[in-house]
Amino acid sequence: xxxxxxxxxxxxxxxxxxxxxxxxxxxxxxxxxxxxxxxxxxxxxxxxxxxxxxxxxxxxxxxxxxxxxxxxxxxxxxxxxxxxxxxxxxxxxxxxxxxxxxxxxxxxxxxxxxxxxxxxxxxxxxxxxxxxxxxxxxxxxxxxxxxxxxxxxxxxxxxxxxxxxxxxxxxxxxxxxxxxxxxxxxxxxxxxxxxxxxxxxxxxxxxxxxxxxxxxxxxxxxxxxxxxxxxxxxxxxxxxxxxxxxxxxxxxxxxxxxxxxxxxxxxxxxxxxxxxxxxxxxxxxxxxxxxxxxxxxxxxxxxxxxxxxxxxxxxxxxxxxxxxxxxxxxxxxxxxxxxxxxxxxxxxxxxxxxxxxxxxxxxxxxxxxxxxxxxxxxxxxxxxxxxxxxxxxxxxxxxxxxxxxxxxxxxxxxxxxxxxxxxxxxxxxxxxxxxxxxxxxxxxxxxxxxxxxxxxxxxxxxxxxxxxxxxxxxxxxxxxxxxxxxxxxxxxxxxxxxxxxxxxxxxxxxxxxxxxxxxxxxxxxxxxxxxxxxxxxxxxxxxxxxxxxxxxxxxxxxxxxxxxxxxxxxxxxxxxxxxxxxxxxxxxxxxxxxxxxxxxxxxxxxxxxxxxxxxxxxxxxxxxxxxxxxxxxxxxxxxxxxxxxxxxxxxxxxxxxxxxxxxxxxxxxxxxxxxxxxxxxxxxxxxxxxxxxxxxxxxxxxxxxxxxxxxxxxxxxxxxxxxxxxxxxxxxxxxxx
Numbered sequence: 001x002x003x004x005x006x007x008x009x010x011x012x013x014x015x016x017x018x019x020x021x022x023x024x025x026x027x028x029x030x031x032x033x034x035x036x037x038x039x040x041x042x043x044x045x046x047x048x049x050x051x052x053x054x055x056x057x058x059x060x061x062x063x064x065x066x067x068x069x070x071x072x073x074x075x076x077x078x079x080x081x082x083x084x085x086x087x088x089x090x091x092x093x094x095x096x097x098x099x100x101x102x103x104x105x106x107x108x109x110x111x112x113x114x115x116x117x118x119x120x121x122x123x124x125x126x127x128x129x130x131x132x133x134x135x136x137x138x139x140x141x142x143x144x145x146x147x148x149x150x151x152x153x154x155x156x157x158x159x160x161x162x163x164x165x166x167x168x169x170x171x172x173x174x175x176x177x178x179x180x181x182x183x184x185x186x187x188x189x190x191x192x193x194x195x196x197x198x199x200x201x202x203x204x205x206x207x208x209x210x211x212x213x214x215x216x217x218x219x220x221x222x223x224x225x226x227x228x229x230x231x232x233x234x235x236x237x238x239x240x241x242x243x244x245x246x247x248x249x250x251x252x253x254x255x256x257x258x259x260x261x262x263x264x265x266x267x268x269x270x271x272x273x274x275x276x277x278x279x280x281x282x283x284x285x286x287x288x289x290x291x292x293x294x295x296x297x298x299x300x301x302x303x304x305x306x307x308x309x310x311x312x313x314x315x316x317x318x319x320x321x322x323x324x325x326x327x328x329x330x331x332x333x334x335x336x337x338x339x340x341x342x343x344x345x346x347x348x349x350x351x352x353x354x355x356x357x358x359x360x361x362x363x364x365x366x367x368x369x370x371x372x373x374x375x376x377x378x379x380x381x382x383x384x385x386x387x388x389x390x391x392x393x394x395x396x397x398x399x400x401x402x403x404x405x406x407x408x409x410x411x412x413x414x415x416x417x418x419x420x421x422x423x424x425x426x427x428x429x430x431x432x433x434x435x436x437x438x439x440x441x442x443x444x445x446x447x448x449x450x451x452x453x454x455x456x457x458x459x460x461x462x463x464x465x466x467x468x469x470x471x472x473x474x475x476x477x478x479x480x481x482x483x484x485x486x487x488x489x490x491x492x493x494x495x496x497x498x499x500x501x502x503x504x505x506x507x508x509x510x511x512x513x514x515x516x517x518x519x520x521x522x523x524x525x526x527x528x529x530x531x532x533x534x535x536x537x538x539x540x541x542x543x544x545x546x547x548x549x550x551x552x553x554x555x556x557x558x559x560x561x562x563x564x565x566x567x568x569x570x571x572x573x574x575x576x577x578x579x580x581x582x583x584x585x586x587x588x589x590x591x592x593x594x595x596x597x598x599x600x601x602x603x604x605x606x607x608x609x610x611x612x613x614x615x616x617x618x619x620x621x622x623x624x625x626x627x628x629x630x631x632x633x634x635x636x637x638x639x640x641x642x643x644x645x646x647x648x649x650x651x652x653x654x655x656x657x658x659x660x661x662x663x664x665x666x667x668x669x670x671x672x673x674x675x676x677x678x679x680x681x682x683x684x685x686x687x688x689x690x691x692x693x694x695x696x697x698x699x700x701x702x703x704x705x706x707x708x709x710x711x712x713x714x715x716x717x718x719x720x721x722x723x724x725x726x727x728x729x730x731x732x733x734x735x736x737x
Contacts, residue, residue, distance in 0.1 A: 058464050062456045066449055079440055080182070086174055089428075135189075136148070141159075163189075165177075176434070227404055287362075288355070316340060319340065477491055494701040505548075520557060535663065536666045537553070538649065549669050559606075566611070589632060629659075651679065671699075
């Protein structure tokens with residue numbers, strides 16, 4: 001043990017034969033060893049975690065909401081709703097038709113229905129109901145000390161407030177509902193509103209008919225006077241202009257109108273003939289000009305010309321045929337040439353005669369056009385003269401016809417209004433009268449309970465999320481990476497109640513043992529040689545699981561064949577003890593009272609040795625700051641493959657930063673949902689300020705089902721258990737026999 005008491009042969013061979021670029025166990029060195037830097041995500045899983053964690057808060061909110069809803073239901077006055085169903089018929093408006101008298105025109109349906117809905121909910125109808133039912137005498141509707149008009153206004157206002165008119169979809173039905181504390185009164189008021197609407201409509205019809213008769217009488221008088229005046233003006237103007245009315249174009253047509261229509265027809269016919277003549281003249285002129293310039297269709301189709309042309313073609317063919325055998329001066333050839341010349345002269349004369357015929361046709365067409373043009377000009381003058389004299393006459397005639405039609409229509413409308421007075425169709429009819437309700441409309445226990453439950457549930461959820469986000473603690477691995485910027489190496493579950501931690505570590509199949517095995521593998525992946533030479537294990541405060549983590553890692557590395565030393569560097573609250581240690585320990589080594597060999601104690605666990613803290617010195621920080629500690633760590637690193645140093649907490653003490661600056665790697669332990677984020681950040685900052693090489697962080701005592709947060713945290717860490725009131729028990733390790 002003097003040379004290397006902890007290094008065994010298998011582990012030495014593993015270190016010596018490990019290939020370059022791999023750890024001692026064959027793990028690759030490189031980016032795969034670094035913990036991935038992930039940002040914190042807030043997804044469905046996180047929401048479910050918060051809900052499960054604060055389930056009692058949410059359940060309390062739900063119970064409180066239901067309770068408040070039940071209380072409100074009990075204290076609320078019972079209200080009854082009575083409903084009457086009415087039918088609103090299509091409304092039509094009688095308008096004046098200039099030809100057939102009166103004409104019923106249906107109003108736009110949505111417009112008519114909305115008007116009736118407004119009338120049903122009007123204040124005037126509410127006042128009518130209040131008067132008919134004498135509601136002004138009831139204290140719950142009007143103040144007894146108020147004036148009569150004020151009582152009526154108060155009663156009508158209450159009726160209008162509690163009244164509701166609801167149309168039935170896709171129909172002309174409407175429901176009139178009234179809500180009141182008395183069920184019988186609610187039914188009476190709903191029926192009174194429906195009956196009052198019918199009576200109001202009848203009264204409005206009678207009033208409108210009386211008013212219509214008065215208006216029509218005045219308009220008829222005015223129309224009669226205008227009709228007589230227009231007749232006198234028409235007769236006077238006809239006498240002045242010598243215009244005599246002739247009933248040739250209809251019963252009301254005048255002579256001027258008939259003559260005007262005849263002249264206009266003659267002018268139209270003449271214009272049509274002129275257009276035809278112009279087209280004929282243009283066509284004749286075109287044929288004549290074409291015939292003068294070249295051979296035309298008329299020339300080609302002339303029978304005489306066709307015969308000459310046929311004979312000429314035959315002679316020319318014979319001439320060409322005989323030309324090969326005879327000379328041109330041959331008598332037969334001379335005779336043929338003479339015949340050809342004679343036929344060509346005949347053809348030219350025939351063509352000249354065709355052109356002459358086309359010229360004669362063109363001159364006839366031009367003369368016809370000139371004659372028709374003169375006739376059109378004469379008719380145009382006559383028409384313009386008649387129109388000029390008939391303009392005023394036609395104006396007066398139209399005025400007379402309009403006044404006569406208006407007068408006749410007003411007379412017919414006046415007779416129709418007189419005949420239909422009081423017999424108009426009632427637009428509103430009652431389908432189902434309101435009946436006394438048997439059960440209250442408000443409050444609705446089920447609805448109130450659902451609303452209370454929903455509001456209570458929302459309040460509980462809001463409280464749960466507020467507790468979650470305003471209590472800023474280290475809760476999950478993502479917090480280590482995203483907020484503390486250190487790799488997350490593992491998570492250790494919380495031991496169930498009734499199970500000792502030592503028993504959980506002793507059982508290799510337990511969740512805690514599996515978690516520490518996973519942490520050991522993560523450390524191996526994160527270090528070049530499978531394990532750091534010296535690994536410092538510390539935490540922000542006390543009781544976060546650093547001592548348990550140190551022991552579990554030491555046991556795991558020892559089981560893998562690593563020569564492992566567990567160094568208890570907590571000389572304020574020693575965590576480990578060994579029977580018959582004879583006072584040797586870290587403190588005695590640092591003061592020179594013991595040697596390293598004397599202080600190393602082999603345990604019953606193969607490959608695992610331990611150096612306890614020893615006697616408690618009065619100044620642990622000063623003792624750790626001496627030059628002996630770096631030499632000791634270097635010497636231990638040469639004897640053992642891995643030295644795990646169990647250090648005091650970081651905050652409030654100088655021990656951990658001193659040790660972290662001397663060790664190869666530092667492992668930070670955080671208890672889940674206990675350490676505040678500010679405390680964790682301060683811990684990381686202090687270690688980095690001491691040039692510590694932080695390997696990563698571990699989350700301990702993690703409750704998968706989530707538990708409540710710890711709100712208080714003490715930083716004190718004095719001497720002895722009695723000074724701090726901490727019931728801390730040393731972990732006793734058996735010696736190697």
